[in-house]
Amino acid sequence: MLKLFHANHSTCSQKVRLCLAEKGLAFASQLVNLATNEHLMPEYLKLNPNGVVPTLVHDDAVITDSGVICEYLDEVFPDTPMLPSDPAQRAVVRAWGRYLDEVPTAAIRVPSFNMAFLPRFDALDDAAFQEQQADVRPIRKQFYERMGRKGFNDAEVDAAMDQFTSTLVRMEKRLAQVPWLSGQALGLADIIVLPLVDRMDDLSFASMWENGFPLVTDWFTRAKQRPSFETAFYPKARLSEFLTISPLRV
Incomplete structure (x- = not known):
């Protein structure tokens, strides 16, 4: 069970969504509202003390930092590798x-x-x-x-x-x-x-x-x-699109 805490317009979130899409991995999506400071709430800080997105929860493991998450996914799910074999x-x-x-x-x-x-x-x-x-x-x-x-x-x-x-x-x-x-x-x-x-x-x-x-x-x-691009950059996933709805804090 993969659960991703992420934000639509976060570039680090987009990075992990790209990785998941390229590897064909399904995940439960949990959007974090940066505009209302959900990333700074105590319950989220328990998961990610840095107070940033994304955070990946895999069964009982909590993985933070987008680059680390991508490497973790590559190790745990080796099909469609994101790193060369050499x-x-x-x-x-x-x-x-x-x-x-x-x-x-x-x-x-x-x-x-x-x-x-x-x-x-x-x-x-x-x-x-x-x-x-x-x-x-x-x-x-x-x-x-x-x-x-x-x-x-x-x-x-x-x-x-x-x-x-x-x-x-x-x-x-x-x-x-x-x-x-x-x-x-x-x-x-x-x-x-x-x-x-x-x-x-x-x-x-x-x-x-x-x-x-x-x-x-x-x-x-x-x-x-x-195909992974469309999956990771869905409608309203870009900063300019988000700003047409409401101001944000990132």
């Missing part, structure tokens, strides 16, 4: 995973959070804003504090864009050698970065790869044609 190639894919978690995952939070929060902040008076900032978050508290009421400044936005561009450069070089970042077949590295590229596409930054990175453009097109 140990050296597995190391290459795992190194990609570490890089993608460190660089582009952090980078896309800057434009994502600006888009998600600034419309909400505009509707708050000073007292309400200070109350919201007083929320206790187990991790990324400083990140929220750096954002402030007016969002991230130009220097931070530029730095985030530079980091994402450097990711595209690496991806283009890798894709000149193999059809997928993970090698001959789509795998863990592709699953990790696909929600990030889709988020930038959703934020209208597709020109970053469409103008100068043809192999990344082709990779993204092929990835979106896979």
Whole structure:
């Protein structure tokens, strides 16, 4: 029995949903409402003390961190592997995973959070804003504090864009050698970065790869044609779609 605590628009949740779909695994879905801070409620923090999504419960095992969840699924359900069989190639894919978690995952939070929060902040008076900032978050508290009421400044936005561009450069070089970042077949590295590229596409930054990175453009097109993509990115699973319904806190 697999139960996934996740959020529609969370890129980390999308990553795990992609993995589950690629492996053909059924799961019980438990949506966590980030707008009402369900991820910070005591009952959820008992499962995931970091107060983030997703969290996977498999029978009596509780698995946190999206990358760890994907590797766990690959170990427990070895059919349709997300890692190559060769140990050296597995190391290459795992190194990609570490890089993608460190660089582009952090980078896309800057434009994502600006888009998600600034419309909400505009509707708050000073007292309400200070109350919201007083929320206790187990991790990324400083990140929220750096954002402030007016969002991230130009220097931070530029730095985030530079980091994402450097990711595209690496991806283009890798894709000149193999059809997928993970090698001959789509795998863990592709699953990790696909929600990030889709988020930038959703934020209208597709020109970053469409103008100068043809192999990344082709990779993204092929990835979106896979059945797993539609399964993981169902209607209202993108940030822009969610914001047409209500503001959010991520």
